[in-house]
Structure formats: C-alpha cells, structure tokens
Amino acid sequence: MTGWTGQGNYGSTAGDGDITTSPFGSAQFGYVSTDNGVSGLGLPGVGGSGTPELGSVALSPVFAANTGDSLEFFFNYVTSDGAEYSDYAWARLLDSAMNQVALLFTARTTNGGNTVPGFSMPNPEATLSPGSTPIVGGNPDWSILGSDSGSCFATGCGYTGWIKASYTIANAGNYYLQMGVVNWNDNSFDSAMAFDGATVGGNVIGTPVPIPAPLTLMGLGLVALGFARKRK
Template sequence: MLATCAAFSTLAAPAFAGTFDDGMPAPWRCTGKCGTLGANGVVRLAPGGGSAYGWISSYNSGSQVALPGVGGVGEAANGSILRSVSFMADTNAALDFRFNYVTTDGAGYADYAWARLLDADDKQVALLFTARTNENGNAIPGFDMPPPAATLTPFPVAVAPGQTMWAPLGPDSDECYDAGCGATGWVRAQYAIANAGKYRLEFGVTNWDDQDFDSGLAIDAFTVGGAPLPIPEPGQYAMLLAGLAMFSVLKRLAR
C-alpha cells in the first residue's frame, strides 16, 4: 500500500511543480528555438512562477513563422512557435500566466511575438496578445497589431529602452537597432475561457522583414481555474483522490 501511495504522489507531483522547473515538459512542442532558463540578464524569474521559465527566440530559428495576415508591410523572415500540453478547462475558467518580451530590433523592422488559445483541433479561440514596439515606446499595442483579447497588467505595456541582455538572443544580446529595443518586464495576462473543453496555448515570435537582430519571449506562472499546468486529465484526479484516501487510512492504522 505504501508503494501504491508513493506512485500516486509521483503522479500528482507535476501538477504542483513549476511548469519549467525540470526543463521543457515532454508534451510541449517546439518549432524553431525554445528552451528553459533561470534568471538571466534582464529577465529574472516570473512572479508566481517556478525556478525556471520557458522561452522562445527568433535567433538561429530557421523557420518562417508568423500570424496569418498580421504584421503590415513586409513579411516574416524566421521565428519560433511553442505549443503547450493540452489541458481541460471548465466553463468560464480563468486562464492566468506571465510573459516578458525582449527585442533587439526596432524602427520599421520591429519584430513581434504573440500568444493564442487554441481548441482541440488547433483552431484559434482567442489571440490573447501580440507584442511589438511602436513609435511611442509601447510594446502593446504595437504598430499594425490587433488589440489583446486578454486583460494585461500593466496596460499599455511599455518597453524599458536598451534592456536587451538575455542569453536566448545569442550574439544580439545587449545589442539594439534603432528606437524600440528593450524588454517589457513580466506582464500578467488573464483570460476567461468561455466554454468547457480541451485547449492548448501557442506562443510565437517572428523576425520581421529580415534576419538581422532578434527577439524572444519568456513565459511562466500558468494556471487554469487556479490549477497549475500541466493539469492532470480527469482520470488522474480520480487516482490522486484514491491515493490520498489510502494514505489517510494508513495514517489512522499507524496511530
């Protein structure tokens, strides 16, 4: 019975650990350059997050990715996409997470990043936010970008100029091309998922109109309905409850 309880404890552990504390979770899928990292350069650990955060970067990504029809004049040169593990959400479940956008590219070549909520068929439910600088120093809303569907705190999201020292940007770390370079710092994103079902999150970053200079996005502190990702499937919850009940019985017998 002790072995069984230990097995249930192991099963339950990932649901309550920081999403990226043990590296990139196996069910997450990356196209391009993604990874995990502790506090580094201008990107410290996320409030409410774990001992590491996830990141995506356009540096050395080699993949042409962007949001269809978004970006204005020009085209995507290269970038990366990261999709999360699938998770279950109840009606009006509260999605909550943090992100930090860092860019070395500015002016008319400003790159951009985004987050989307996708359904079980990988169709867009909501474009949660886009991040791209504009002439006023804001990253959200940036130029030629749609408004965010998520509630962001703070908002509008400003860029701290020149704050670009961050390892995922490779040799462009601590560099800056024209006005608009910098980091947003950690921003909180909140969104109410209207309908119950299975979903996943998508994060992307694109190097716009050229492959010079790079941008990246750090992410962490995910919860859905108050539960951290990865969220166990309903069957796992039942097994967890059974294991906890068994553990309570053992405690009583040991008295």
C-alpha cells in the same frame, strides 16, 4: 514546460541579465526566440507591410477548461530590433482542432509607444496587468537573444518587464496555449519572449494529474497480494 512541444528555438531557462524571475516565482520559465528559429511561423495576415522571417513557437499540452475558468500567465517581450524592422511575439488560445479561439495578445516594438499591441497589430483579447506596456529601452541583455544580447538596432529595443495576462474561457472544452515570436522583414537582430505561470482554473498547465489516493492504495494492495502469492 512539462509536456510542451514546439518548433524552432524554445525551452526553459533561469533568469539572467535583464530578465529576472517572474512574479509567479518559478526557478525556470519558458521562452521562445528568433535566434536559431525556423521559417513559416508568423501569424497569417498579421504584421502589416512586410513579411515574417525566422521564428519559434511553443505549444502547451492539451488541457481541459470549464466555462468561466480563468486562463492566466506572465510574459516578458525582449527585442534587440527596432524601427521599421520590428519583430513581434504573441500568445494564442487554440481549440482541440488547432483552430484559433483567441489572439490573447501581440507584442511589438514601437518608436516610443506601447509594445502591446504595437503598430499594425490587433488589440489583445486578454486583460493585461499593467495595461500600459511601454518598453524599458536600451540594449537588452539576455542570453536567449544569442549573439544579439546586449545589442540594439535603432529606436524600440528593450524589454517589457513581466506582464500578467488573464482571459476568461467562454466555453468548456479542450484547448492549447501557443506562444510565438518571429523576425520581421529580415533576420538581423533577434527578439524573444519569456513566459511563466500558465494556469487554467488555478491549475498549472502541463502538471501531471496525480493518482487519487484510493486508487494508489488499491495499487499497493494488489502489489502486496502479488508478493503474498509468490511466497505461497
């Protein structure tokens, strides 16, 4: 989560309960949760009949990508809400002006169907692996759901397990990756999403760029020269 910002309830955590370490293998991974979320964060025009309520978003630091670079990450959608009050989560690629380039995926509970994209939701623009994402049903146990951990309202509660998303960057430029989740129609029973391993062109998004070795040596040389002058 180095350099990530956001609104509402977002951050990093280790696996607990039903949500285990991702295939990427990080000791901690990112999350967004509707528990203690804020208003006004749903996707405009997305969700069908009803209204978005409290939600949270996490935004990556800006990153550069070349034409043809692969953007990849893992996600795991978790919800204690079901039936007609189904919350949803998403990932978007934004350009440097914060305009949407691609709605990479949306995740939402259904009554016995796939969670990606879920009902009344657009199809994902990213390639998902596995492509079919039926929810692991039950009362999901994850501390990020707050007091709703271990609870369930009606059919559709559970978690997807870790899914890999891949998207090919069409044009070179600077971009942001946004992760979000929102309650739908009410704020009873919360939902959340874990995410990990966001890379572009094989480089982890948010990793500080190391100083090239020649510049490091030059810096050390200048420091040494400074000490030599002081001694004189």
